[in-house]
Amino acid sequence: MIINGVAIDDTFAEAFGMRGIRLIITAYNETWALHSANALTGFATSVIACGAEAGIERMMSPDETPDGRPGVSVLLFAVSSKELIKQIERRVGQCVLTSPTSAIFAGLDEGDPVPLGKTLRYFGDGFQTSKQIAGKRYWRIPVMDGEFLVQDTARMVKAVGGGNFLVLADTQVQALEACEAAIVDMRKLREIVMPFPGGVVRSGSKVGSKYKALSASTNDAFCPTLRGATKSELDERIGAVLEIVIDGLTDASVKKAMEVGMRAVCRIGAAGGIRRLSAGNYGGKLGQFQYHLREILK
Amino acid sequence: MSALTFTLRSAPAQRVDVGMLNPAALAGQAASDIAAIVLNVGKRVVRADELFDIAGDDATDIVFRGDCSKLERIGAGMKSGHVTVAGDAGPYVGQGLLGGTITVSGSAGAFCATGMKGGRIDIAGDVGESAGGAIPGEMKGMAGGLLLVGGHAGDRLGDRMRRGQILVGGNAGDYCGTRMIAGTIAVAGALGAYPAYGMKRGTLILNALPAQMLPTVVDCGAHRLGFLSLLYASWKGLPGPFGTLDAGACTVRRYMGDMAVGGRGELLVRG
Numbered sequence: 001m002i003i004n005g006v007a008i009d010d011t012f013a014e015a016f017g018m019r020g021i022r023l024i025i026t027a028y029n030e031t032w033a034l035h036s037a038n039a040l041t042g043f044a045t046s047v048i049a050c051g052a053e054a055g056i057e058r059m060m061s062p063d064e065t066p067d068g069r070p071g072v073s074v075l076l077f078a079v080s081s082k083e084l085i086k087q088i089e090r091r092v093g094q095c096v097l098t099s100p101t102s103a104i105f106a107g108l109d110e111g112d113p114v115p116l117g118k119t120l121r122y123f124g125d126g127f128q129t130s131k132q133i134a135g136k137r138y139w140r141i142p143v144m145d146g147e148f149l150v151q152d153t154a155r156m157v158k159a160v161g162g163g164n165f166l167v168l169a170d171t172q173v174q175a176l177e178a179c180e181a182a183i184v185d186m187r188k189l190r191e192i193v194m195p196f197p198g199g200v201v202r203s204g205s206k207v208g209s210k211y212k213a214l215s216a217s218t219n220d221a222f223c224p225t226l227r228g229a230t231k232s233e234l235d236e237r238i239g240a241v242l243e244i245v246i247d248g249l250t251d252a253s254v255k256k257a258m259e260v261g262m263r264a265v266c267r268i269g270a271a272g273g274i275r276r277l278s279a280g281n282y283g284g285k286l287g288q289f290q291y292h293l294r295e296i297l298k
Numbered sequence: 299m300s301a302l303t304f305t306l307r308s309a310p311a312q313r314v315d316v317g318m319l320n321p322a323a324l325a326g327q328a329a330s331d332i333a334a335i336v337l338n339v340g341k342r343v344v345r346a347d348e349l350f351d352i353a354g355d356d357a358t359d360i361v362f363r364g365d366c367s368k369l370e371r372i373g374a375g376m377k378s379g380h381v382t383v384a385g386d387a388g389p390y391v392g393q394g395l396l397g398g399t400i401t402v403s404g405s406a407g408a409f410c411a412t413g414m415k416g417g418r419i420d421i422a423g424d425v426g427e428s429a430g431g432a433i434p435g436e437m438k439g440m441a442g443g444l445l446l447v448g449g450h451a452g453d454r455l456g457d458r459m460r461r462g463q464i465l466v467g468g469n470a471g472d473y474c475g476t477r478m479i480a481g482t483i484a485v486a487g488a489l490g491a492y493p494a495y496g497m498k499r500g501t502l503i504l505n506a507l508p509a510q511m512l513p514t515v516v517d518c519g520a521h522r523l524g525f526l527s528l529l530y531a532s533w534k535g536l537p538g539p540f541g542t543l544d545a546g547a548c549t550v551r552r553y554m555g556d557m558a559v560g561g562r563g564e565l566l567v568r569g
Contacts, residue, residue, distance in 0.1 A: 067527045068545050103524050129499060129562065131482070131525050132461065134532040140525055149524040 001294045005270025006277055008293050013164045013258065014281035015289040018047075018077045019084045020159025020249050021114060022057065022107030025096055026071040030059065036102045037072035039095035044076070044087075045196045048205075048216060052087040053077045053161055053247050055193025066105045067149065073107055075193045077161045077247045084156055085114055092150070093120055100145050106136075106154035108249075117141070117150035160289055163246035163254035166204065166222065166278040167265050172240035174273030176200070179242045181268060182261035189260060191253035192246050204243045204280055219280070237275055251289060259296045266297075299356040301382075302332075306350060306364030312340030313388060314349065316362070317371030321379030321398065324357040362387075367407065373400040376417070389426065390433075392419045395443060405449065409433055414462065415442040420537070424449035427471065430464045430483075431457030440464065440481065448538055453490065456483045459500065467538035472509075475502045478563060482529070486539040494555045497563035503550075504567050515555030515565060522549045523566070 001008040025040065027033035037056050044054035057073040065071035076091070078084035096104045097120060106116065117139035121128040124141040130152065131138050137152035167182075169175035183199035186192065194200070209217035220226050221233040222241045234241070244261055248254035268274050279293055304319060314337055324332055333347035346352065354361075358379040362372060366387050373381040374393040381400045383391075389407030392400045395414040405423030411430045425447050430440035431454050441460040446467075453471035456464055459481045466483070472490035475483055475497050484503035491510035493502055503526075526548040533540045550566040 066531075067524050068531070069524075069527075127562070129501075129564075130480075131501070131529070133525070133528045138525055138528065140523070146521055147523055147525070149528075 001297065003266040003269075003297065006266050006274050008262075008297055009276060009278040010294055011279050012281055012284070012290045012292040013162070013279035014284060014287035015160050015162040015164075015254060015291065016079075016286070017288045018053075018079060018159045018161035018247065019081050019156050020075060020077045020161075020247070021084060021088065021111075021154055021156040022249065023074050023076070023088075023092070023116075023154060024060065024065060024071050024105045024107045025074065026060075026065045026067050026069040026103045026105070027099065028069065028101035030070040030072075032099065032101050033070050033072045034059075036096050036099035037074050039099065040091045041074050041076070041193075041195075042095070044091075045201070047077070047079050047083075047161070051078065051083060052091070053193075053195040054091075055195045055199075055247070057190065057193055058187075067103055069103070075191075075247065075249065077159055077195075079161075081112065081114075081156065088114060088116065088154070089119055092116065093123070097123065097141070097143070097148050097150075103149040105151045108155040108157060111155035111157040114154045114156045115152075116154045117152045120150055157249060159247065159249050160251055160254045161247040162287065163248065163258055163289070163291055164243055164280050165258055165262055165265075165293065166241050166243050166276075166280065167274065168222075168234065168238045168241050168276040168278060170237060170239050170273035170275065175240040175242045178265045178268045178272065178274050179244055182244055182264040185264040186244070186246070186257050186261045189253065189257050191250060192248040192257045194244055194246055196245055199244060201243045201245055202241075204241070207282055207286075222278075233278070235275075241278075243280065254289070255291055255296060258291055258293075262293065262297060300354040301359040301361045302352070302354040302357050303361040303363060304346070304350040304352055306362075306366065307348075309365035310339050310349065310368045312342075313368050313370050314339050315371050316369045317374035317390075317393070319346070319360065320373055320376035320381065321358050321360060322375075322377050324360070327357065329355065370407075372402075373398070373419075376400075386423070387421075391421070392417070392445075393433075395419065408452065411440050411443070411445040411462075411464070412436070413438070414440045414445065418444045418446065420446045420448075422448045424468070425451050425455075425466075427452035428454045428457050430455060430459050430462070430481075432477075438479065446536060446538065450487070451485070455485075456481065456500075459483070465533070465536070465538065465540045467540070474508070475500060475563065478502075484540060494553075494563050494565055496559050497556045498559050499562045501563070502565045504565060507567055508565075511553070512556060514557040514561070515553050516557060516561070518552040518554050520549060520551045520569065523552070524548060526550065526566070 041054035060071035204219040205216040386404035408426035432439040450468035469487035474493040477496040478500040489508040553565040
């Protein structure tokens, strides 16, 4: 399959079942909501070492948020319910509770309960108060700029982590610009985040390593500087490969994001130095979800 | 099907407990069974059809007509359905209400919504003393749901209230929120003396300072409280002054009390 001069590999992205959650952070203005959201979703690129993968889903206008203030919707993903609960407690406690004027609310109405204010309330040292409003419980924790308002419980759902595609280009800059275009289009979608910096990752990994302590190591088959020295997947024209990783609340949302991203890359096409689209997988043995590139783009 | 309507043949001279005439208790009962239900009028025992003209067959929608100010426990303990009182109702309206709605077009007597745990009660007129409060011997008053009062409320509104919301469009008497454990009471009109006496937790929302404040209720200053925007938004569309509150107007003067019993309750006076 070739689209606008870009060869689509007959392969698939392999993704994993994760636990995902949406939280809504609001603040006095958009700037402070973003400060809080950026902190909450910081150092959350890969579950390999961060405990969670997270990102900003979208900005929310005051008429969309529970308390009528500017807000940010964030998505967090972890490999288990237990880990997600732990990550939320730490990240909300350190990044949202601490952020001036902030408040945080559940972004999903369905799913399994996750303590939000339920545990954070103890910071109030007995001065915290709860309110049940429209069937939902909130905690008001006194802080130095007033009150931190936090919903008692959020909801997590079964989600998908690790949807991906690889952009193979003539040069590093061409690969990067194509990925930037893809990210712009993908960020218009809901229910997904691209957790790596700027949504793009350059250090794609394979399972295992020559070093016993490491469970993953560089994906040498896609490293252009090793083209002649390893069993390479790259031909002589490919100068750089970049990857976009997608985590989503549903299988369909990940699939849609992959399609939108790949089509944006294909629009740039061979004229822009894009040669191939490929994807990362583990032979279909590890992940619950497979996203076949040619099926998605047909 | 039409609403099951109980029309008083004449105003009873003494109080009548009609708590058993609720949608759950009457569901599936034949008209003859309903007519044969025994009611106590003072020390006399009478059949329901001696007291009421009974018409209609929809037990989920019950209507009381006539001078019902001597009828006690209207809609008590009901879990669903709707009870309407065309005119005034007696004491204990909606006692222990679990769900459904009760609408009174006139006023209600004392202890309205006592022990209520869910559902909604709309009183177009006034409510007597201890609305949402605990009856003697009970540790808790209202424990959930919404009591909406269009007129005025008597003394001891929300006494020992545990949860839920009471919204009063008019004035409220003395000792509002006394011994309150939790929940929210909002009063649009004037408030009598000594609110929050013995109040442990919970929230009183007022438009003006009460007639007399307890010395054990302390001023904590003017603040923007974010939860109010959610609260006001949840009231949007309700009849009366609370249905039109600006959800963005969340700055209030906060008083905490009663410091004699821990002082985690609050009076919020809107600016």
